[in-house]
Amino acid sequence: MAAASSSSSEGAKVLDAYKNALATAASVSAYAMLARGMARELLPDELRAAVRWGASFVRSRLGAREKERHTIIIRRTMEKNLSPYDHGHGHGPSNQNNLFDAARTYLATKINPRTMPRLCLSHSRAVEHDGSTTLRLLLAMEEGGSTTDDFEGVEFHWTYMDAGGGDNGNLGRGGGGGGSESLELSFDAEHAETALEKYVPFIMSTAEELSRQDRALKIFLNEGGMWQGINHHHPASFDTLAMDPALKQAVLDDLDRFLKRKDYYQRIGKAWKRGYLLFGPPGTGKSSLVAAMANHLRFNLYDLDLSGVYDNSTLQRLLIDMSNKSILVIEDIDCSFDTMSREGPKATDTADADGDNSFRERYEYRDREYHRGSYHQERKITLSGLLNFIDGLWSTSGEERIIIFTTNYKDRLDPALLRPGRMDMHVYMGYCGWDAFKTLVRNYHLLDDHRMFPEIQELLAVVEVTPAEVSEMLLRSEDVDVALQVLAEFLKERRGETKESKHKHDVAP
Numbered sequence: 186m187a188a189a190s191s192s193s194s195e196g197a198k199v200l201d202a203y204k205n206a207l208a209t210a211a212s213v214s215a216y217a218m219l220a221r222g223m224a225r226e227l228l229p230d231e232l233r234a235a236v237r238w239g240a241s242f243v244r245s246r247l248g249a250r251e252k253e254r255h256t257i258i259i260r261r262t263m264e265k266n267l268s269p270y271d272h273g274h275g276h277g278p279s280n281q282n283n284l285f286d287a288a289r290t291y292l293a294t295k296i297n298p299r300t301m302p303r304l305c306l307s308h309s310r311a312v313e314h315d316g317s318t319t320l321r322l323l324l325a326m327e328e329g330g331s332t333t334d335d336f337e338g339v340e341f342h343w344t345y346m347d348a349g350g351g352d353n354g355n356l357g358r359g360g361g362g363g364g365s366e367s368l369e370l371s372f373d374a375e376h377a378e379t380a381l382e383k384y385v386p387f388i389m390s391t392a393e394e395l396s397r398q399d400r401a402l403k404i405f406l407n408e409g410g411m412w413q414g415i416n417h418h419h420p421a422s423f424d425t426l427a428m429d430p431a432l433k434q435a436v437l438d439d440l441d442r443f444l445k446r447k448d449y450y451q452r453i454g455k456a457w458k459r460g461y462l463l464f465g466p467p468g469t470g471k472s473s474l475v476a477a478m479a480n481h482l483r484f485n486l487y488d489l490d491l492s493g494v495y496d497n498s499t500l501q502r503l504l505i506d507m508s509n510k511s512i513l514v515i516e517d518i519d520c521s522f523d524t525m526s527r528e529g530p531k532a533t534d535t536a537d538a539d540g541d542n543s544f545r546e547r548y549e550y551r552d553r554e555y556h557r558g559s560y561h562q563e564r565k566i567t568l569s570g571l572l573n574f575i576d577g578l579w580s581t582s583g584e585e586r587i588i589i590f591t592t593n594y595k596d597r598l599d600p601a602l603l604r605p606g607r608m609d610m611h612v613y614m615g616y617c618g619w620d621a622f623k624t625l626v627r628n629y630h631l632l633d634d635h636r637m638f639p640e641i642q643e644l645l646a647v648v649e650v651t652p653a654e655v656s657e658m659l660l661r662s663e664d665v666d667v668a669l670q671v672l673a674e675f676l677k678e679r680r681g682e683t684k685e686s687k688h689k690h691d692v693a694p
């Protein structure tokens with residue numbers, strides 16, 4: 186982060202220096218105009234004709250110069266005193282030029298292997314949040330190779346040069362060498378401003394986005410007051426998520442809007458963060474939605490288990506240790522604080538009618554932990570403490586953070602959490618409706634229509650069944666006829682139970 190901002194301020198300086206040079210050129214033309222005006226007043230006709238001829242000669246030369254090209258050299262390594270890393274920030278070798286890496290990453294997407302007979306296959310190193318690196322394969326140009334990129338109607342011409350004669354270091358930073366490499370960006374001089382103010386920043390942000398897409402996602406769990414990360418390969422995506430289509434789109438739009446609003450958050454002086462409250466019965470896909478959000482944004486997940494956090498300073502440290510572009514998740518927030526039901530409801534009360542196992546198991550686990558003593562240590566953290574930390578810390582450090590609370594019981598939540606403006610979006614994950622069913626059957630059986638669909642649609646309209654239960658039935662057989670039959674039977678049985686319990690209530694004294 187520090188390195189990034191340092192590098193952007195370096196970039197700003199370079200941009201200023203370049204603009205000054207352009208401004209000087211502009212004032213030279215202004216002097217020329219002034220001189221023309223004075224000459225008109227002071228010189229005799231013959232002399233003026235001679236001057237006109239001279240001026241037209243110079244203009245023709247200048248005209249040719251207007252067609253001149255400007256070239257920006259982007260070296261792989263910067264001079265020592267220009268490097269943002271010299272101040273001890275960031276990772277990597279001390280004089281690596283980030284813009285070179287960004288341009289190379291960007292150009293790899295522009296190179297057409299079919300039109301370039303000779304290409305280099307090289308790699309670049311992406312630094313992960315935890316400091317580890319991953320290698321990425323890149324198509325790159327050969328020494329002297331060039332390509333043209335069209336941006337906003339302007340042609341930008343790129344050439345890859347290597348004064349070291351090709352023995353460089355496409356093997357990269359670790360491979361030794363590489364100091365003699367550069368990329369040359371040339372364009373018509375009149376487009377200098379577009380190049381520096383639009384094209385170069387566009388390359389930087391595109392490269393950052395590409396690296397983000399490539400990066401392996403991680404999920405961090407808190408253990409002993411510290412985060413432990415493992416790779417996160419949850420397959421959930423918004424495509425596979427079974428939920429109301431309009432709500433799904435609303436969540437997606439909200440996330441995308443959030444990503445684009447850095448300037449907006451800065452302008453209004455608010456921390457660049459967003460909060461979501463996901464609520465609904467067990468097995469309706471709250472955890473799947475969290476995973477889909479992380480996959481969509483390419484953000485790491487920090488799954489905070491508050492039962493392992495006993496004091497505010499540990500909580501604070503955990504929050505500070507989170508990286509930017511990350512999601513903090515606190516599941517089952519209704520049973521996480523002393524102010525609410527610390528012991529949680531009894532397992533038998535909380536497992537709902539469908540007897541969801543994972544839910545019951547979780548409570549049984551918490552009950553066991555409680556009796557084993559891990560809950561006996563007095564916990565001093567409170568919901569308001571947590572919310573204050575998030576508001577306070579996150580507004581002064583870090584950006585692009587998302588916080589998600591999940592609960593099966595929205596009505597049990599502390600009103601502080603439900604206050605307007607606290608959680609930006611409340612998302613209800615409900616029972617499986619018709620649209621959700623169609624998504625599930627497409628996920629599991631690649632099917633869009635079936636003779637049993639009308640019957641199942643009717644049943645889903647009257648039976649409360651979770652997407653988890655429907656998924657389980659659909660997975661009972663690879664034969665879709667059998668799977669749908671199993672599901673229909675299950676739904677009929679559930680409908681019978683519903684009717685029976687309704688009947689009991691009706692006849693009860």
Ligand SMILES: Nc1ncnc2c1ncn2[C@@H]1O[C@H](COP(=O)(O)OP(=O)(O)OP(=O)(O)O)[C@@H](O)[C@H]1O
Pocket residue numbers: 425426427428465466467468469470471472473474543544593614651652653654656
């Ligand atoms: N809306 C859904 N879309 C797709 N699959 C779902 C959905 N809901 C549940 N599933 C399936 O059921 C499994 C369990 O669902 P998930 O853990 O996401 O539900 P949950 O609401 O978070 O439950 P809990 O409250 O018990 O944590 C998922 O791994 C997925 O296979």
